Amino acid sequence: MSSGIVYLVGAGPGDPGLLTVKGRECIQKGDVIIYDYLVNIVLINDARKDAELIYVGKQGNQHTLEQDEINQLIVDKAKENKSIVRLKGGDPCVFGRGGEEALFLLENNIPFEIVPGITAAIATPTYAGIPVTFRRYTSTFALITGHEDPTKPDSDIDWAKISTGIGTLTFYMGVKNLPYIVEQLVKHGRSKDTPVAVIRWGTRANQETVTGTLESIVENAKSIKAPAITIVGEVVKLREKLNWFENRKLFGKSIVVTRSRDQVSEFSEKLTCLGAEVIEFPTISIAEPDDFTPLDNEIKNIEGTDWLVFTSVNGVDSFFDRIFALGKDIRDLKGVKICAIGPATSKRITDLHLNVDCKPPKYVAESIVEALKSMGEIKGNKFLMPRADIARSFLPEELKALGATVSDIVAYKTVIAEPRNLKILDRLKDGSIDIVTFTSSSTARNFVKIIGEENIPAISDKVRFLSIGPITTETAKELGLNIAAEAEEYTIPGLVDIIIKELQ
């Protein structure tokens, strides 16, 4: 027997948070990940960098690989002594052929484990505000395939029994057959007034729900395409009161985030929690400066510095990494005072157990000058600013003018990101994106470069551009981007507040 092993893992219905902890562990460890159409691609980000990723998606009748080819592929990979994660939407054994794949592995003497997932018939109604059982309405709940060929002479589904014998009925793969399903249920005695919901892409930001009765649902759900779950039963009525997911503040809204990949998470998470579809489109990436010598020299002579001024989280990271790289540590900073532009930069410093001595009330360079001035700390003092290569010259110039000595040092570089997702331009043009956010001047500048200056007029009346603060707004305006609103507090939470306000 080989030492290869296969994990048949349920990826859940789409919301990445609905993957099990065990499922995530499998994804993080697997040598090979073989995944389907219904698996949310975001989950694959947790795979190892060197993992082999194989898409075997089936979409309607378009099969990338036939089932027996998939089975063979899994076996072949496992025979190379690899650990294979066979990732399937929902639960692997609910209309997912997990059982068939497991039997095939058994025949081939390959060990396997099965990790259940949250299946669509439970998750998608819940996210549409429909509990699948509810004491007053039903004590039974069935999961049924809606995929049966209606022309088949003998149905495997006993329509007479399920139509009246079960309270809540859920149909997988039933979009095309919806008229047939409805007809069978009514023919076998289910009341025409029974409430029905059809839920497409449940638990995702683009979840879509249509309701009606057995009499009206075919007409009402005409425009709904697969993948969707159909749920039939009195429980559907509860949606009127319990529709929590689609009622979140930003549900149905699509928002582009242009920050660098490593800074995106806090912002994305906040927007996702409010229900938005977040489109990550990093326009900048952070790189080391061409030469560390100036920064190194400053660090070696740090005793001569009175104030360290940080205007970004990246500046903090780069400075402290460099201290360490030079064989020093924070003990060498004794006596140096610290100023941080805003709450995120401050937090990065206090996370190192260092106090921040000066926090300006507004999160712009002008406010730093005011704050230091009112502390009487500018004249005669030596300032060190580990900043980006493209940082504004206002702060060092102003401090110098007020009698300070300033070392304005490049601690990191901001470079234009490689565009990965150019489909975004089509979406910007067709109006399916609501907001594009800019969190710094360079995000605005690079956005225009990547999208193309010539395309800006065509998208300007289809999408709203929002800015984190006055400097970014000014840059954006110079670039021809019409800023619809600016954050009142110049922070990510401030930007989130203004997004909510704009979209209400």
Ligand code: SAH
């Ligand atoms: N193993 C999966 C089901 C696979 S069959 C599970 O346990 O959920 C494919 C069908 O599942 C689709 O046609 C659709 O009916 C349903 N489905 C899966 N994910 C869905 C989702 N996010 N929203 C709506 N229906 C979904």
